[in-house]
Amino acid sequence: MKRFKGFITKEFYHIFRDKRSLFILFGMPIAQIMLFGFAITNEINNVDIAILDHAKDINTTEIINKISASKHFNINQYIEKESDIEAIFKKGKIKAVLNFENDFSKKLVKEHQASIQLITDATDPNTANTISNYLNAILIQYQKEINQDITLNYQIIPQTRMVFNPELKSVYMFVPGVMTIILMLVSAMMTSISITKEKELGTMEILLVSPIKPIQVIVGKVFPYIFLSIINAIIIVTLSLFIFKMPIQGSILLLGLESVLFIITALSLGILISTISETQQTAMMISLMGLMLPVILLSGFIFPISSMPLPLQLISNIIPAKWFIIIIKGIMLKGVGIQFIWKETLILIGMTVFFIVLSVKNYKIRLE
Known part of the structure; x- marks a missing residue:
């Protein structure tokens, strides 16, 4: 047991003396959580739109002011004729045009309906659809306001309710995904080069002739990174809470225990990669290319698995x-x-046991 403690202590010294390892462990997660949290979003803000107002009456003015007051849109330009629409779209700055018909207010009073044409730049279909939805929401809200004291016959008003994220904040989607990616990649990457580094530096012979058993070597390699990855998880959750206002509706203790379990799973996978890789470069490539794309694309982080x-x-x-x-x-x-x-917890436990058993089996008793 004393030898095992000494082995773990050596691993800690080895990590703290390597500045590159410390940067990967602590620098990358902070940079990634900040970048993903602020840069990657499916919300729209300050979108430049143009107005074509044929009526120029009180209702169109109120609608324009309501849209202008929204943080989502910036009225960049007023145009005079429909032939200008194609030209401004070609410039690429304007993403949508609101086209108010003639005699807008008169038709609203006399006929109880008036038309607004929403024209969006559909070169980016997702953004165009989002812009259209946001503008429709503003128009529906305005319609409700002017209809408060008016009785209209048989109006069907659809009502939508969003549970768990009523404000549709994209950070609620991205923070769990980014936290998963960071813990998975950093943990697996760091441990994947640990045993291969011993091989390249020629210190593997010392481990092989020592009385330390293979399972002790595996656990000894994983243990320091468990401690450091837990610190990483705490940093990520703290940033999520205080910067991105991410809620934690459930038990913090359960969240911590599940995070530790996932960290151990990722570290075990990294150790498995290190046992089948001969060089640090190979281990790094397997960790990055073999894990990054599957984690991003097949985890349900960005694209729904269904x-x-x-x-x-x-x-x-x-x-x-x-x-x-x-x-x-x-x-x-x-x-x-x-x-x-x-069920998900048991699956992660099963994967962890599988990775550790396979790592011990692949661990070479003697150098070939």
Whole structure:
């Protein structure tokens, strides 16, 4: 046991003396959580739009002022004729045009209906659809305001309710996903080069002739990174709470325990990669290329798994990040307890045991 403690102490010294390792452990997660949190969003803000107002009456003025007051839109230009619309879209700055018909207010009073044409730049379909939805929401709200004291016959007003994220904040989607990616990639990357580094430096012979058993070497390699990755997780959650106002509806203790479990799973996978790699470069490439794309694309972080083809849905089941994202969203956003996420927890435990057993089996008793 004394030798084992000494081995773990050596690993800590080795990590803290390597500035590059410390940067990967602590610098990259902070930079990534800030970048993903602020830069990657499906919300729209300060979108430049143009107005073509044929009526120039009180109602069109009120609608324009309401849109202008919104943080989502910036009225960049007023145009005079419809032939100008194509030209301003070609310039690429204007993303939408509101075209008010003639005698807008008169038709609203006499006929109880008037038309507004919403024209969007559909070179980016998702953005165009989002802009259209936001503008329609503003128009519906304005219609409700002017209809407060007016009785209209048989109006059907659709009502939509958003649960768990009523304000549709994209940060609620991205923070759990980014936290998963950071813990997965950093943990696996750091441990994947640990044993391969021993091979390259020629210190593997010392480990092989020492009385330390293979399982002790594996655990000794993983243990320091568990401690450091937990600090990483605390930093990420703290940034999410105080900068991005991410709620934690469920138990913080359960969130912590599940995060530790996922960290151990990722570290175990990294150790497995290190046992089958001969060089640090190979281990790094496997960690980055072999894990990054599957984690991002097949974990449900960005794209819903249910929308994928059946083969990809099946493959996604072997991605640990998929199960952790389900767990973390359940705890942070839905406030669920272990009774709702026990299956995902057992899957992560099973994966961890599998990776560790396979790592011990692949660990070379003697150099070839």
